[in-house]
Amino acid sequence: MIGSISKTHSKTSQKLNGDTWTKWKRIAGEKSRKLLIDRGWLLIFIAFLLGRVIILSAVSPFAVAFVASVWMLRRKLTLKLALAALTGALTIHMQHTILLFAAIMFFFTFAVLFKKVKHQQRMIPILVFASYFISRMGMNYIQGNWSSYEWMFSIVEASLSVVLVYIFMQGVPLLSPKRYKQTLKNEEIVCMMILLASVLTGTIGWTIYDASVEQVLSRYFVLWFAFVAGAAIGSTVGVVTGLILSLANVASLYQMSLLAFSGLLGGLLKEGKKLGVGLGLFVGTLLIGIYWNEGREFTTMLMETGFAVLLFFMTPESWISRVARYIPGTNEHSKEQEKYMQKVRDVTASKIEQFSDMFQALSKSFSKIDPDEHDKENKKEMDYFLSNVTEKTCQSCFKKENCWVRNFDQTYQLMREMTEGIEDGSLMKRRKLLRDFENHCIKSSKVIETMKQEFSFYLANQRLKKQVIESRRFVADQLKGVSDVMEEFAKEIMKERKIQERKETEIMDTIKELGFEIEKLDIYSLEAGNVDIEMTLSFYDYHGEASKVIAPVLSEILGETIEVKHEEVSPFPNGYGYFVFKSARKYSIKTGVAHAAKGGGLVSGDSHLTMELGTGRYALAISDGMGNGERAYIESMDTLSLLQQILQSGIDEKVAIKSINSVLSLRTTDEIFSTLDLAVIDLHSADAKFLKIGSTPSFIKRGDHVLKIEASNLPIGIIQEFDVDVVSEQLKPGDLLVMMSDGIFEGPKYVENTDAWLKRKIREMESDDPQVVSDLILEEVFRSKDGKIDDDMTVLTAKIDNNIPKWASFSLYKEAK
Template sequence: MPKTERTMVSPTADLKMLNVSGANVLQGSTRMRLRMEHMMVHLGVIILVVGFLLGRAYILGNILPFALPFFAAVFIMKKERTALAFIGLVAGSLSVSLQHASYTFVAIILFLVGHMILKKSVKRVQGLLPIQVFFSIFLTHLVLVYAYHSELTTYDFLMSSIEAGLSYILTIIFLQSVPFLTQVNRRQGLVTEEIVCLIILIASVITGTTDWYIYDVSVQHILSRYLVLIFAFAAGATVGCTVGVVTGLIMSLSNVASLYQMSLLAFSGLLGGLLKEGKKVGTGLGLLIGTSLISLYGDKQGEIVSSIIESCIAVALFLLTPKYLLEKIAKIIPGTAENVTDQQQYLRKIRDLTSERIIRFSNVFQALSTSFTHFGAVDTDEPEDKVDLFLSDITAKSCQTCFKKEQCWSMNFDRTYSYMEDLMDGVEKGTLEKNHKLQREWEKYCVRSSKVKELMEKELFPFNAQLQLKRQVRESRRLVAEQLAGVAKVMDDFAREITREKENHQLQEEQILDCLKGFGVDIRDVEIYSMEQGNIDIEMNIPYCNGRGECEKLIAPMLSDILRENIVVKKEKCATSPAGFCNVSFGSLKKYMVDAGLTTVAKGGGFVSGDSHKLMEIGAGTYAIAISDGMGNGERAHMESTETLKLLQKILQSGIEETVAIKAINSILSLRTTDEIFATLDLAMIDLQTATARFLKIGATPSFIKRGDQVIKIEGSNLPIGIVQEFDVDVIHVELKPGDLLIMMSDGVYEGAKYVENHEMWMKRKIRELQTNNPQDVSDLLIEEVIRTKDKHIEDDMTVVVAQFEHNNPKWATIPVYSLHA
């Protein structure tokens, strides 16, 4: 006997094969569903089918109110599907009789002719659409009756009016219902009127199957009961009962013998909705109970059996209905649990983004408050001895040029100081004129006694006023700081109560979700916060992938094809267990990137530099580089420049435009201290999507752009921040190119080279002679060149920031999603 080889397969391998098989089945079913939706909606097959059935539908024996309203609604709202609607309506009416087909054809032709005539004289024809349908049906009925009978009676006019009136009403209804036939996904909730209009349209379509039977089983009854089951399960007893009443009423108009169907459908919809807690089986059981009870009123046993069979077939179709379809219907019907969950999720995202924005503004107010509070503490309070300050000012104006200066202040300091102190006290109290003894002694002692006395009388009041003003400014600064802190706290507390905001992108969310699922990627949900070109912001919940990098390697490249721009993973929060879901944020890949290098040294090689710098991303795709040089050197200059950039960063990150931000900072620095303290500001805002740069130079030295062998100078003429309260900010716009080197520096570098007359030409030459494009190497070399010219002495604070501008290429190639472009 031949030997038989046996291959041992581990349970783990079996499980993996089972998972792969299940994924393939899910992928296949999703693709099939997408193809069906594409065929029915995008290709317009559903318009053709609905038109065919409405062309067959009639009521009260010979009234045809459905065809023209449907055609008119499609003609106005989906003009490219007009031909399909026309073919379906004519074919449907032709399947009934040649007379029906001629009636439908003539009515449509009259409508089109009337529409063309009316369009020439009226701009907004859509509002007159029901009236056009009314007169078209009215004239068609009379013309055809006269053509067949050669006379018109009062009865003919009455029936024509009734048919035209019904068509008028149906046109209004179909205008609200036809959009449901042309949308793949809809997430907006329906209102009661829309639900009723949709049910009337579906019931009218079902009326087109009045004469269809399969072995004595009515197709119309099966479809109407199936419709009631779907809405009873999705929306509950109230909507289920409403659907039953409306559907039964429309059916009874087409066939008076079907009047009892209204009771059956309404009662079945009520029971099905009440028993929906039992899932699909419970709702189906409600229909069977309702059918059994209502059928007992029938006289013929055959009718009872047929009715039960029809209900059983409807229940079977209902049980085979995909779950996702029922969930979609439930989401758009107000009051359902699915709709409430969807709305809550939407509102939660609204609160989240609103909270984030409020927190940013709160940070701005908190930074302003801290700035005022801090500099209020650093700024000197009222002098401990205002006498010394006042007398030093008087002596500077009177004694500095006196020939007896040395005798009075070096040899007899105490006596001179005592006399002047008494004089100041007398002037301040207004008793000097009466103190003749003091005046005589002072005249004998001082050769410029009259001038000193006049200066005191002239300067004392302004001096006291200035002290008072300082006290008021200090108090105002404290009040402003407290108010800003209070505003920041209020905004921070409010931000805690809300969550996030998103724009309304339901359609795009559903499209992305369907495309990814059609590719076989299991996605729980998709939330779009921004669809702005270059600022895409999408969040997804994705099943745990065990570190395989599906987000970066698979989903982001697929999104790049769907959205027609490069998408990357911005933030990823992985699940803690294999059964959980990872929260992933996707965003636009910036077309360009910035690689920066920085070198800074303090005067004399110290640790505290008066220069400060910031490299930061501002908002969506904007990179900011800022250098600030405080007046002088040391701690105070460092504090001034650092505070300037902190304020700038907070204000820019809040979304305020840069020129407004700089004016606000200037006002703050002008108000917060009475000393002549100011700072320069060199700001470059680089747009990483458009390769444009905006330069704002406030008292700053020129910057340079190295483009190959070419060196471009960027300079401005604004005064430093804090000198004047009102000024205009000049913005310099420059187009950058890949490979450009942007070099920004403080005055210690630009003007630091010793024995150089033309600093601009010297700096351009040094930049042009650079043999490297590495940003860090360039910044190091420039400062080294400046220090060498000064025999290795650092005589001022120096800062150089170099940024290289390059294309930003995606790491992974785009994966085409063919289902989207099919």
Template sequence: MAKLQKVASNASTGLRAVNGFQSFLRQTSRIIKPNAEKVFFDWGLLIFLTGFLLGRAFILAKILPFILPFFASVYMMKRERTGLAFISLMIGAVTVSIENVSYAFSTIVLFFIFNIFFSRVKRHHIGLVPFQVFLSVFISHLGIVYLYQQQLIMYDVLMASVEAGLSFILTMIFFQSVPLLSVPKRRQHLGVEEIVCLIILLASIVTGTTDWYVNNMSIQHIITRYIVILFAYVAGGTVGCTVGVVTGLILSLASVSSLYQMSLLAFSGLLGGMLKEGRKFGAAAGLLIGTCLISFYVEKQTDIIFSIIESVIAIGLFLLTPSILLKQLAKVVPGTDEYSSDQQQYLRKIRDLTANRIVQFSNVFEALSSSFSQPSQYAKMEDELTDEELFICKISNKCCNSCLKKDHCWSNHGERTYNYMAEMMDLVERDKLIKNGQFIRDWGKYCQRSVKMADLMKEEVFYFRANQRLKKQVQESRRLVAEQLLGVSKVMVDFAQEIQREKENHQIQEEQILQALINFGIDVNQVEIYSLEQGNIDIEILIPFENEYGECQKLIGPILSDILKETVVVLKEESSKIPNGNYLVTFGSDKSFVIDTGVATAAKGGGFISGDAFKIMDVGAGKHAIAISDGMGNGERAHIESNETLKLLQKILNSGIEETVAIKSINSILSLRTTEEVFATLDLAMIDLHDASAKFLKIGSAPSFVKRGHHVFKVEASNLPIGIIDEFEVEVVSEQLKAGDLLIMMSDGIFEGPREVENYEMWMKRKIGELETNNPQEVAELLLEEVIRTNMGDINDDMTVVVAMVNRNLPEWTSIPAYSVMAQ
């Protein structure tokens, strides 16, 4: 028991020590990180260290392809660091030999000469920099060799060409890598090519430590294995293996004896990435296993221990690396969970910012609407008085203020004076003041300024009424603007909510659907579920074949219908832009009901231009709209008015504004845009195809009829035509339609067309009930023909009848049971 307590005490002590050390590292990193960024990036220490090591790096014992590409990249990308890069390269080269310094200096001088020449020949010459590097390295190499050997052979030309070619390639690679050494604060998401370029740069830098040993252990081996295990843990086996291959290849070029390092690093990176699920210790185990296997196969027995120790040291550095640095590295490498999470977080932030801006705009529109709908303080004071009182006050101020009997008339006999002036105002408006002699005599006895008052009254009353009409029109304009702004505000709020709606996680359902389709024998690459809401299913499936024989409609759709217990159909197909690519097919919910329509029209007198207009339109969200408009009168003017009304209606409904606001807006527009009496009726039916519920908005239009079996009933509402009055409330009539119902909508030319008919409603019900067909087009034509026949062939008015039949939506293909497929 005492031993157990001692073990537990030691364990808890060790745990506290580990936690304390981790806490110390976190606190230290918070303090060191800002200072380290300032030293390495702002002061350029990272570029200095890179230049120093690249100045020492060589391959094949005598080729120096890294110096000028690095200098040229810094010169073109970060010109303010050019001097620092030059000094670091010279210091690095001098630690190797004087020959290296002379070579580095000559190549840089030649590069400047070529750069000045090319800059004068071509303005934008950055694309020519690799060629400048090639020429500078080629000429410098031959010049240095000739200076020391006093002769040139073909081997020298070949080596100069190889070195110049490598420098040419490295310049393009460093162009993508060098900016990463000097931009610490801007978050960068690296592509695959950028990662490879960065690894080549890191491997090139490490090449500068080729001859660095500590107790027979290579610093180069420790660093390269640390880099490999780092990327393997962060990005997985694929990236780890790639990093190992690239790093090992460059090291083997620097020293042929290090050729086996490519196998060791590649295999260790692959194992470390595969074992990353075991966290750091799993990746470390991968490196250790790879080191042991390759070392036992290649190394001498005396060197195996040193190779293992080098890997152990690299593992120790890896274990001491703070997790926060690993997460930051993972965020910029594609394919990692951290990268995907960071991308989603960024997209979510952009989405929220967009939604918030839309909401802010919505609040602005709402505030403007409130401002337009609220009258001013002056208008409120005027509203407390009637128009008649306002006018009499205005006249009395002009005429009575200078009169000596003002107090007698208004203070002592104010009511009597007011009644006289009110009666005189009425007589002036009806142009009967002169004819009413008794009133003139009584008014003359009562008022000392009766003639002046009468003349002023005649002069001002008509201006006053015109001003009242103008004020009313302005108020109507304000009300129109207020309603439209409020409608736009509501649409923007709905849009913001739609943007902020998160995509639900349907991973389990996606896997089930994918497995069901594969078991059925359908080759499917990917399934993406965006919505499983009833009536609003949205699924995208990536298939590797073209839907030439309707496989999606005939097989995939029916299987999805059985799995989701709802009819699913193909909504959209997108073919690949590359040959033999994938095809993206979008599946969605089918509507529960469909509408079949028929239309019959005739112009007055058998003409070509009808004053009636109709539209059958889909306004989104599963809503179907049918509208008929009848312009005032006949002919071209009525035709223009009715069509303009329906065009406005369609545009407003498609924007998402509700029906009542749309009709009020149209009414206000038509009543304000002209001073002439131009009216139009509107008959609108909005049918929801999910449940067949319907809303009828009838503005001065004829009633509609619904035939259900042998029963016919009327749908009507009492609203004046659009444009007659400025303010009105839209009466909405709701009806629940059923499958098989016939909806008959008509203009007044059809409803009131039959002659010698006393009760139009009863006559129309009887004719509709006697119809033996349910075909919408036939019903429309029969009704139009019947009305014309009762008028002895005369067409006394524009006639339009639209018939819609509500039917259950029967899918083209039945569902395919998927339970047996899922069980396989």
């Protein structure tokens, strides 16, 4: 017991110590960042080193260009940077300090004079050129060097300062406390390297145990970038750094070869972690050192490399990872991009959910109708009606006060009963009511006539109010449908993010275990019945492994049948193949259609539609516009076009049809209507929903039996509000679904019972090919009419079958044990 308590106490102490250490590390990191970046001490130290830089024995434009770049980006620090640069120049010699002081002062003067000029970013390089050129020529004049060579040298040096301004303006923002960009371009990396190499040049002359500081740091940074970004960036950093160092000290020209070769080797050996990159630097040092051993002690070169590798091993992994996040192509950058995309998806899902809630609230607001309030409104309308009647009859009557003051209740009740009689058409049959009213009112006939006249206005007002209520219900249904779609979409986004990470790892590991080299895996959807995976694989000699092996394995992992929808394979050995894997439907549908226009014309008023919806459903529809010809064709096509767009958005079929009906009924005042026969089949369960709006029955042939599917709804566009009857039927493999327009159903001549005739014809069909069946039915009706086509005729046939992939899934060997 005591031992367990002590162990628990020990673990708790370790945890507290670890938390304390993490806390102190975080505080130290924040303090150092605030000191170096926010307060600008890092820039001040860089300015000090750049003030020491002289290349080609006399050229020194680095400090002025750096001060000008910071003037543009962080103006408050420029005075401190100028003082730091002059301090660094004093450590070299006085002539260099005077030249740098004059150039900086000229720049400050010009910058103040031209501070109100627009496009300062374009103006700064010109000011730097003028400042440095005037300072150098002034120095030459004092020294008496007024030759054409000095003029040319001054122009070249001032031009170099302009180039450095553009380079530093891309490098300095990387050291800014406010950095929003998460990815560095290759040009920005090179500019940063030039700035870094220029800073390292300022350490020339500093040594530690005979090892040059600039050589140690240059190799250290090459190791860092080779480890982070690979051979390309590593060798580029080596070339840039070595070139600038060799310009400062011609004796170090070999450094460019050493750093470039070491960066290349280190990047190629980066899979060996820090040890591999360090080994690359040692190999490069040995090879270059043996060749250049005349100009430098070989042991000193090895010592400098050893210091650089030791410093690289001491660098915390967190520092390297932090830099790697900004360089494209690194794992850290990819993870950072994934985090960013995940955040975007979370924010998107949250916004969609908010919009869904808003549409839901609007839907409730439109659909909310208080019964008590409705009754009050009806009573008000009745009072307005009676008020109009009494205004035209009772106001001029001498017995007005007797009726409406002394006997108000009796008068009002008689008037209400009279109104009810007019409304239901039973007034003339209610003799007692008429007799009582005649005894009560001396102008009864005039009042009755006026009530009949005013009642038409009352009915019109009631119809208008009813239409408003129906319109509100329509808007509420539409908003509810949009809200449901957006809610489902938000759920898909969140659900997909949770599942993908685990499934992606499982898929990657399994494919690698099977011996395939996977280059890229993109999972777009793992929704049941809507899986969408893209994969790039390497094959030495492809023999259909994607369909034969990988698709069955994916089927086993995801628990549903997966098949290859698209593949692109390289014709060369050991090439790459691109494959798209998607969910295989449990059932497949094959369709056939036959149609003919009235009188053998070219334009039929019937239109048909077959399409696969995105969620594993298949829709078949026939629309028959009223009449024949182009107008009927346009009406039926408009109906199907609206249907297709609404169904593909994910809105429920009933809401879709109600939406189409409302749009078409409000769009025109002409009496142009269209029927709609819609069947939506679930390809995962073979469950079918039939929505028939003014259309003819459909038939299902199952073996020797023929089932009839019918429903009674008015055609689309006649009334604005109607209920859609949905007929559900469970289909089976081998079923034939036959849908037709009224030209087929009502077409057979000399046939009393069309249902029985069509059932018999469908039952007697020997072929189960949908196209053959459609053609035969159309031919039978055509023959029954003695070769005449009295109406547009369309037959749409679909056959439902099991969808059997070429290769079945199999259990993995590790699970079969």
